[in-house]
Structure formats: C-alpha cells, structure tokens
Amino acid sequence: MEFPALFWGIVGWMIVWAVAGSIITRRRYLSRDLDTSNANFIGAMAGASLGPIGIAAIWAKTPQTSGHLSVGLGLLTVLIVAVTFSFADPENICVTSGSFVASQFVNGLIIGIIYGFMALGLSLIFSILGVVSFAHGEFYMIGGMMVYFITAVWLPGINPLVGVLGACFVAFATGAIFERLMLTPMYHGKIDRPVEYGILATFGLAFTLQYFVQALAGANPVKAKRFVTFPRWSWPEWADPAWIKTRGGSLTLFDQVSISSPRLTAAATCILVLLSLLYLLNRTWTGKALRAVSQDREAAAIAGINPDRMNMLAFALGGMIAALAGALLVQAFSWLPQVGAIPAMRSFVIVVLGGLGSLPGAFVGGIMVGLVEAAGTGCVPDAQKAASYIPAYGMIVLTLTLLLRPTGMFGRRFASSTHGQH
Amino acid sequence: MRKRIPNIAGAILLLFLLAFPLIYGRPDYDYIMHIMITGFFYAILAASWSMLTGYAGQFSFGHMGFMAIGAYTTGLLCHYIYLSPEPTGICWERGFFDQYLIVVNPIGVTSTTLTQDCLRQAMEVWDGTVKVTKMPVLLGIILGTLMGALAGFLVGMLVLRLRAAYLALFTLGFSEILKAAISAEIEITRGQAGLELPPLYPEGVTLFGHYFGPTAKLPPYYTMLALLLLCLGILAWLARSKFGLFVRALREDQDAAAALGVNITRYKVLVFTITCSMAAAAGAVQGHYVQIITPNMLFLLQMSLVVAMAVIGGLENFVAAAIGAIFLQVMLELLRNSFVIGGIEVDMTIWRLVFFGILLMVTLRFFRNGLIAPLISHFRRSGIAEETIAKRKIDAGGAGS
Numbered sequence: 001m002e003f004p005a006l007f008w009g010i011v012g013w014m015i016v017w018a019v020a021g022s023i024i025t026r027r028r029y030l031s032r033d034l035d036t037s038n039a040n041f042i043g044a045m046a047g048a049s050l051g052p053i054g055i056a057a058i059w060a061k062t063p064q065t066s067g068h069l070s071v072g073l074g075l076l077t078v079l080i081v082a083v084t085f086s087f088a089d090p091e092n093i094c095v096t097s098g099s100f101v102a103s104q105f106v107n108g109l110i111i112g113i114i115y116g117f118m119a120l121g122l123s124l125i126f127s128i129l130g131v132v133s134f135a136h137g138e139f140y141m142i143g144g145m146m147v148y149f150i151t152a153v154w155l156p157g158i159n160p161l162v163g164v165l166g167a168c169f170v171a172f173a174t175g176a177i178f179e180r181l182m183l184t185p186m187y188h189g190k191i192d193r194p195v196e197y198g199i200l201a202t203f204g205l206a207f208t209l210q211y212f213v214q215a216l217a218g219a220n221p222v223k224a225k226r227f228v229t230f231p232r233w234s235w236p237e238w239a240d241p242a243w244i245k246t247r248g249g250s251l252t253l254f255d256q257v258s259i260s261s262p263r264l265t266a267a268a269t270c271i272l273v274l275l276s277l278l279y280l281l282n283r284t285w286t287g288k289a290l291r292a293v294s295q296d297r298e299a300a301a302i303a304g305i306n307p308d309r310m311n312m313l314a315f316a317l318g319g320m321i322a323a324l325a326g327a328l329l330v331q332a333f334s335w336l337p338q339v340g341a342i343p344a345m346r347s348f349v350i351v352v353l354g355g356l357g358s359l360p361g362a363f364v365g366g367i368m369v370g371l372v373e374a375a376g377t378g379c380v381p382d383a384q385k386a387a388s389y390i391p392a393y394g395m396i397v398l399t400l401t402l403l404l405r406p407t408g409m410f411g412r413r414f415a416s417s418t419h420g421q422h
Numbered sequence: 423m424r425k426r427i428p429n430i431a432g433a434i435l436l437l438f439l440l441a442f443p444l445i446y447g448r449p450d451y452d453y454i455m456h457i458m459i460t461g462f463f464y465a466i467l468a469a470s471w472s473m474l475t476g477y478a479g480q481f482s483f484g485h486m487g488f489m490a491i492g493a494y495t496t497g498l499l500c501h502y503i504y505l506s507p508e509p510t511g512i513c514w515e516r517g518f519f520d521q522y523l524i525v526v527n528p529i530g531v532t533s534t535t536l537t538q539d540c541l542r543q544a545m546e547v548w549d550g551t552v553k554v555t556k557m558p559v560l561l562g563i564i565l566g567t568l569m570g571a572l573a574g575f576l577v578g579m580l581v582l583r584l585r586a587a588y589l590a591l592f593t594l595g596f597s598e599i600l601k602a603a604i605s606a607e608i609e610i611t612r613g614q615a616g617l618e619l620p621p622l623y624p625e626g627v628t629l630f631g632h633y634f635g636p637t638a639k640l641p642p643y644y645t646m647l648a649l650l651l652l653c654l655g656i657l658a659w660l661a662r663s664k665f666g667l668f669v670r671a672l673r674e675d676q677d678a679a680a681a682l683g684v685n686i687t688r689y690k691v692l693v694f695t696i697t698c699s700m701a702a703a704a705g706a707v708q709g710h711y712v713q714i715i716t717p718n719m720l721f722l723l724q725m726s727l728v729v730a731m732a733v734i735g736g737l738e739n740f741v742a743a744a745i746g747a748i749f750l751q752v753m754l755e756l757l758r759n760s761f762v763i764g765g766i767e768v769d770m771t772i773w774r775l776v777f778f779g780i781l782l783m784v785t786l787r788f789f790r791n792g793l794i795a796p797l798i799s800h801f802r803r804s805g806i807a808e809e810t811i812a813k814r815k816i817d818a819g820g821a822g823s
Contacts, residue, residue, distance in 0.1 A: 193673075211776045398592070
C-alpha cells in the first residue's frame with residue numbers, strides 16, 4: 001500500500017519546521033541567556049504541530065514556557081500525525097476496527113509495563129553508580145534460562161515460583177560479585193574516566209555471560225511451560241457474563257480483547273514487585289540510603305552510609321530486576337543465549353526517554369514504548385517491513401530524545417561528576 | 423639502546439608481515455591468509471577506534487556502522503551503476519561524456535520470478551554487441567570512504583553536546599537504525615540475503631610476471647596491509663601534531679580546553695570525520711575481498727570484538743591496538759580446535775569467546791593500558807629517571823657555579 005504524496009508532504013513539512021523551530025528557539029534562548037535545556041524540544045514541537053505560527057508564538061513569548069506547554073504541544077504533534085495517517089490510509093485496520101485498536105492498546109500496555117519494569121533496573125543502576133549497564137540484557141537472559149533449567153531440567157514439575165526465586169537469587173549474586181570484583185576501583189578515583197570504564201566492564205561481563213551460557217546450554221531455543229493456567233469459570237448458560245471469558249491460556253474481555261496468561265501474570269507480578277520496590281526505596285532505611293547516595297555520595301558518606309555497599313546493592317538489585325523480567329517472560333517467548341539484545345536496547349531507549357536515572361521516568365517511558373511499538377506493528381501497512389523496522393522505532397526515539405532533550409522527560413541533573421554530564 | 427627495542431621489534435614484525443605470504447607454503451595457505459587479512463581489517467578498525475575513544479575520549483559504539491556505510495556504498499554503486507555506449511531505453515540513464523550512465527532498477531530478492539533488471543533485458547536484446555563497463559572497484563572504495571567521512575562529519579556535528587554514556591547510547595542507536603534500515607529495504611540492499619560485490623581485483627593482477635586470479639589471497643593481503651600502514655601512518659602523524667595534543671586536551675577536560683582556546687567543535691568533528699572515514703575504507707576493502715556484505719556485520723558482537731581488541735592491545739595507543747587486533751584474531755582462530763579433557767569434550771568454538779571475555783575483564787581491571795601498550799612504554803621510558811636525575815644534577819651544578 002503506497003501512501004499518497006499528501007501524507008509525506010505533511011510529514012516533510014512537520015520535520016522541516018521542527019528542525020527550524022529547534023534551531024531558532026535554541027538560538028533565541030542562548031542570546032537571551034536563558035536555560036536552554038528545554039528549548040530544543042519545545043521549539044521542535046511547536047514547529048511540528050503549528051508550523052511557523054507556533055515558532056513565532058514561542059519566539060514572541062520567549063521566557064514563558066512551561067512543562068504543560070511542551071507536553072501539550074507534543075501531544076498535538078502526535079495527534080496531527082495520527083489524523084493525517086487515518087486520512088491517508090482509510091482502509092487500514094487501525095482506522096476501521098475499534099476492537100483491534102483496543103486489543104493492541106491493552107497488549108501494548110501490558111508489554112510496556114514489563115519493559116518499564118526492566119528499564120527500572122537500568123535506571124536504578126545509573127542513578128547510583130553512574131554506569132549504563134550493557135550487561136542488562138544478559139541478566140534478563142540468565143533469568144529466563146534459570147527458570148527453564150530449574151523447572152524443566154533439574155527439578156521437573158516443581159512450582160515455577162521456585163524457579164523464579166532461584167533466577168532472582170542467581171542474578172543478585174552475580175551482580176553483587178561482579179560489582180565487588182570489577183567496579184570498585186571506579187569510586188576511589190583510581191580511574192581517569194569512570195563512565196567509560198563502567199561501560200567497558202559491563203560490556204565485558206555481557207560478552208562473557210552470553211558465551212558462557214551458550215557453551216553450557218547450547219544454542220537451541222528452549223521454552224518453559226506457562227506458570228498459570230486460568231481456571232474455567234462455569235456459570236449457568238444464562239448467567240455467563242459477556243465481559244470476561246477464560247480459557248486455559250488466555251482471557252478474553254468483552255469478546256474482543258484477548259490477553260495471554262504469561263503476559264498477564266508477568267505484568268501483574270511486575271506491578272507487585274514495583275510496589276514493593278517503591279516501598280523499599282521510600283519507606284525503609286536502606287532505600288533512603290540508596291536515594292541519598294544517588295543524590296550526593298560524599299554527603300551520604302558523612303551521614304554514616306557506606307556508599308560502596310549501596311553501590312553493590314544497587315547493581316545487584318538492578319540485575320535482579322532484569323532477571324525477574326526474563327524469568328516471567330520465558331513462559332511467553334522461546335529462549336536463546338542471544339535473547340537479551342533486544343530488551344537491552346529497549347531498556348536503553350526507555351531510560352533515555354524517561355530521563356537517565358529517573359525511576360518514574362523509566363516506568364512511564366516503558367509504557368510509552370510499549371504503546372508505540374504496538375501501534376507500529378499493528379498499523380504500518382507493509383507487515384514485513386514493519387517487523388524489520390521495529391528495533392529502529394525505539395532507536396529513532398532514543399536519538400531524537402538525546403538530541404532534543406538529553407535529560408529526557410523526568411530527567412534531573414546529577415550533582416556528582418560520575419554521571420557524565422560534566 | 424633499550425629505548426630502540428620497540429622500534430626494532432616493530433620493524434621485525436613489519437618485515438615478517440611483508441614476507442609472510444611469500445615464505446609460507448603449507449597446504450592451509452589460503453585459510454591462514456584469510457585469517458591474516460581479517461586480522462588487518464580488525465586492526466584498522468581497532469586503531470581508528472582507539473584514536474576516537476582513547477585519544478579523543480569520544481566513546482562511540484557506532485564504529486561498525488561507519489564501516490558498513492563504506493561497504494554498502496561501494497557495494498550498491500558497483501551493483502547498480504554501469505556505463506554503456508548505447509542507451510538501453512528502459513533504465514534511468516543520462517549522457518556521461520560520450521557514453522551513458524545507467525542506473526539499474528532494483529528488483530530485490532524475488533529471484534523466483536523470471537524478471538530481470540532493465541540492463542540485463544537490454545543486454546539480451548543487444549546480444550553481446552554492446553560492451554557495458556562496470557564501476558571500477560577503486561572508485562567505489564574511494565566513494566565509500568568519502569561517504570563514511572561525510573557520515574562521520576554529520577554524526578560529529580550532532581553529538582557535540584553529548585558526553586560519555588549519552589554519546590555511547592547515541593552512537594549505538596545510530597548503528598542499530600542503520601542495521602534495521604539495511605535489513606528492511608530488501609528491494610535495494612537485498613537485506614539478510616546479502617549484497618554481492620565484485621572481487622577486489624576483478625581481472626586479477628600480474629605481479630613480477632606472476633598472475634594472480636581474482637580469488638587469490640596474495641593481492642588482497644598486501645592491499646589490506648598497505649591500508650593498515652597508511653591508516654597507522656596518518657594516525658601517528660596526527661597524534662604527534664597539534665591535532666593530537668588538542669584532541670587529548672578535549673578528552674581530559676572539554677571545558678578547560680575550550681577556555682584555553684581549543685576550538686572544540688572543530689576538533690571533535692574532525693576526529694569523528696577522520697576515524698570514521700578509516701573505518702569506512704576498511705569496510706569497503708573488506709567487502710570487496712569477501713565479496714558479500716550482510717547487515718549482520720552490524721551486530722553488537724562485531725563491535726564488541728573491536729572494542730575488546732582495542733582494550734586488550736591498549737586503548738590509548740593505536741599501534742598497540744592494531745597489534746592486539748591482529749594477535750587476537752590469530753589466537754581466536756587457532757583456538758578453534760576442540761579437545762577432550764577427562765572424557766568431556768570441550769567445544770572450543772564457544773569457550774574461546776568465554777576466555778576472550780574473561781581476558782577482556784581481567785585486562786580492564788588490572789592492566790588499564792592494555793597488555794601491549796605498557797610493554798612499548800616500558801622500553802620507551804626506561805632510563806628516563808636516571809636521565810632526569812643526571813640532568814637535574816647538571817642544572818644544579820650549573821646554577822651553583
């Protein structure tokens with residue numbers, strides 16, 4: 001299906017004005033000596049949504065921008081793209097079928113929750129250690145592999161909960177040992193460029209883990225059985241409710257939206273663990289100590305917190321979160337030693353979109369990426385091309401975010417120089 | 423005397439590499455030569471990456487992307503552009519001096535149907551009466567290099583504000599977008615099926631009265647070695663000039679360098695342009711040598727090989743990075759043989775990579791300058807302490823008298 005020239009014309013028009021708006025607004029803010037951290041983004045969005053009028057308005061009212069305005073302009077841009085799309089391709093299933101849209105939306109939301117949960121681990125590691133862990137995907141892979149080996153090979157027929165807990169434990173221990181052995185010299189000024197060192201060290205870990213698992217487990221895909229089979233609720237014929245139906249592996253809402261059991265259990269567990277993690281971070285001494293270290297290492301050390309121990313805890317927790325996501329998703333996908341690459345890339349996209357080091361940002365970013373991906377796979381007409389381009393959607397978001405607003409949606413500036421902003 | 427040991431060792435190594443294809447005569451000649459050529463290819467990538475990352479401090483994960491830009495530029499040009507004295511009438515064509523420049527229409531990978539591209543159709547009609555000229559390989563390689571330089575320039579302009587982790591993620595994203603685009607546009611790039619390239623010397627070459635066919639290993643060996651030496655020469659010249667100093671200042675403290683009058687914009691963009699064009703040149707030559715390119719060369723694994731080679735050789739010394747790359751490539755190939763310990767067969771094709779990763783981590787943790795760079799500097803700097811003491815004594819004596 002070819003798009004009419006009008007669609008590409010409008011998209012081209014938006015891109016041109018977005019680039020112009022971004023550059024003009026940044027110049028304007030620089031010349032007025034104002035904070036330019038938000039200027040690129042708001043200029044680009046004003047240009048994309050309202051064209052020259054938007055840029056002129058931003059130009060005229062230079063110092064008065066707010067978060068609400070940039071969010072509003074961003075939403076308007078998305079809306080314009082969606083409306084143009086529906087006019088350009090009126091027969092598309094995303095425009096004609098409401099139930100398809102609802103189903104895509106729910107599934108995108110669920111997978112987004114899992115992505116966001118995984119990215120949360122990466123964000124936790126970054127906010128405390130200042131390291132972007134390139135081994136995050138390998139922790140995810142280890143989680144799934146452990147569940148498979150525990151529940152299917154070593155102790156067949158055991159409760160999958162044991163497998164999940166075992167996976168978490170292995171990942172936690174691996175993360176803690178790695179941090180102790182490899183990352184400790186970073187904090188004591190023994191290394192010139194700690195950020196690069198951290199990236200290289202985690203990169204080495206990723207490489208080693210991936211091939212280690214491949215050497216042990218082989219390169220054939222494995223798959224675990226689903227953890228939960230929905231009970232069949234049987235009512236008398238006349239009382240059969242229309243809004244929910246369950247069969248062994250899936251659950252259907254309103255006869256339209258079908259959710260598979262692995263995804264639902266994974267998302268529900270993720271939300272539960274997320275809530276307990278929030279409790280840990282906000283209500284317990286350890287969590288407060290973690291947050292204190294992420295804000296200021298030296299001050300936290302003066303207040304009696306051992307920052308090195310907090311680093312170890314953060315890295316191990318981050319790895320464990322990734323492994324938990326893997327352990328929950330092994331029931332939905334087939335598993336290979338290389339399986340970690342795609343979720344790792346997605347986590348990078350999400351943490352950059354949400355703001356490196358921001359925990360709520362990671363979660364919101366995850367849901368957004370899940371929804372965008374569902375829209376991208378469901379609505380782009382040429383299915384084969386769409387499948388090939390899926391990894392690129394996220395990466396385009398990532399590069400654009402880094403260019404327009406490197407701090408992301410909820411980003412903050414870090415006080416210490418270890419986070420690579422100084 | 424001790425100070426000259428690295429130079430002498432380097433000269434011996436160079437002589438050995440130059441003479442190697444002439445003196446080696448075992449039956450696995452082609453295989454060993456292939457390993458060496460690939461080793462040189464990785465050496466160029468590792469050396470230019472260590473210039474970008476070790477010298478200039480621009481931590482880039484997109485080096486393989488620039489390599490692929492070089493390879494795909496020459497591949498696509500050689501695949502789609504021809505010169506013909508007669509117009510075909512069905513292709514897109516333009517007068518070009520007294521001939522016609524023909525751009526073949528892409529037909530993709532649907533080889534099951536009998537459709538041919540427009541030039542093949544026209545040639546069938548001509549039935550051999552018209553001689554069509556292919557794109558020269560050398561021109562393709564040069565254009566690929568220029569394309570890599572252009573891409574490096576643009577990326578360098580875009581990442582001016584990004585540092586450390588942000589830069590690493592941006593370049594990773596660039597490489598991934600490129601990979602997805604190449605995999606998806608199967609009509610043009612043939613996607614995972616791979617794009618076929620003409621060999622490096624399509625007609626073969628005659629050296630000293632000895633004819634080497636298009637698939638002989640000796641000419642590409644010397645070509646790749648010459649490219650490696652050229653790149654190392656350029657890098658050494660740059661590192662010793664003002665450029666090297668400014669770029670190292672950029673690495674240590676960007677703001678301080680800017681305050682001292684270093685034009686950081688210019689040098690950041692320049693270092694990206696130069697190193698990326700080297701990666702593109704290496705990619706173009708390697709593409710013509712192996713004759714097929716696929717988007718799989720953009721996998722993160724390939725990048726991690728280059729990173730590991732540069733780190734193990736010595737991140738802040740590009741000669742050490744290049745030597746490390748050749749050495750590791752040879753080691754990795756030699757370790758392929760599986761063996762049996764106590765009745766358990768160890769499949770070395772996988773385990774060698776595990777050892778490689780462990781070696782990378784150990785090097786990072788305990789040998790921060792790599793394994794080869796400290797050797798060089800050990801000999802280079804030997805005797806410096808005594809010299810300094812002697813000099814101070816002379817100075818003190820001079821001041822006293």
